Amino acid sequence: MDLVRLHVRKLLEAPFLADQARRRRAHEIVRTGRPVVQDVRTSATGWELRDWLTGAVLARGDDGPAGLSVALTGTYHADCLYAEVPGPEPGTPGVPSSLGRAVEEWLFAATTSDEDVAEFAGWPLAKVREHR
Numbered sequence: 001m002d003l004v005r006l007h008v009r010k011l012l013e014a015p016f017l018a019d020q021a022r023r024r025r026a027h028e029i030v031r032t033g034r035p036v037v038q039d040v041r042t043s044a045t046g047w048e049l050r051d052w053l054t055g056a057v058l059a060r061g062d063d064g065p066a067g068l069s070v071a072l073t074g075t076y077h078a079d080c081l082y083a084e085v086p087g088p089e090p091g092t093p094g095v096p097s098s099l100g101r102a103v104e105e106w107l108f109a110a111t112t113s114d115e116d117v118a119e120f121a122g123w124p125l126a127k128v129r130e131h132r
Contacts, residue, residue, distance in 0.1 A: 003092055003094045003095050004095060004099070004103060005120065005121060005122065006092055007090070007092040007095045007100055007103055008103060008107055008117070008120060008121045009121055009123070010090040010091075010092055011090045011103070011104055011107055011108075012107070012117075012121065012123075012128070012131040012132065013090075013131065014087060014088055014090040015087070015131075016131065017087065017088055018085070018086070018087025018088065021085045021087065022081045022082070022085045022087075023053065025081055025084065025085050026052060026053055026076075026078070026081060027053070029076045030053070034074060034075060034076045035051060035058060035075050035076070036051070036052040036053060036075070036076045036077075036078050036081070037049045037050060037051060037052060037058060037072070037075045037076070037077060037078060038050050038052050038077070038078040038079070039068055039072070039077070042060075043062070044064075045062050045063065045064040046060075046061070046062045047060070047061055047062075047064075047067065047068045047071075048060050049068075049071050049072070049075070052078035052081075059071045107132075108132070114128045114129050114132060117132065
């Protein structure tokens with residue numbers, strides 16, 4: 001039972017750990033002088049470049065994909081962070097992968113209440129809600 005409880009906690013924490021790792025990598029990239037950006041399409045031809053760490057608008061244009069392509073020159077696209085830093089695989093030694101998948105299905109099923117997860121994981125309800 002303790003191993004399954006540990007596995008539930010790892011599953012809940014995995015996205016947060018991945019986000020922390022991506023943010024650390026983004027700060028490393030920024031220190032090299034390259035902004036880490038995400039692009040937002042605002043219309044058929046409109047776009048914005050935003051700083052991935054702060055959300056600040058770095059550039060705007062209404063010149064379609066060609067203008068966006070020019071604006072992206074010298075930047076690091078945040079989408080690359082997800083490929084470069086995929087995040088931990090929340091496996092738990094001692095928990096067979098088939099059981100791990102079943103636990104994951106239970107944990108993220110719409111019919112599983114936050115209260116049930118909090119009780120099982122031994123976490124406060126607010127923490128479970130934040131992580132789910």
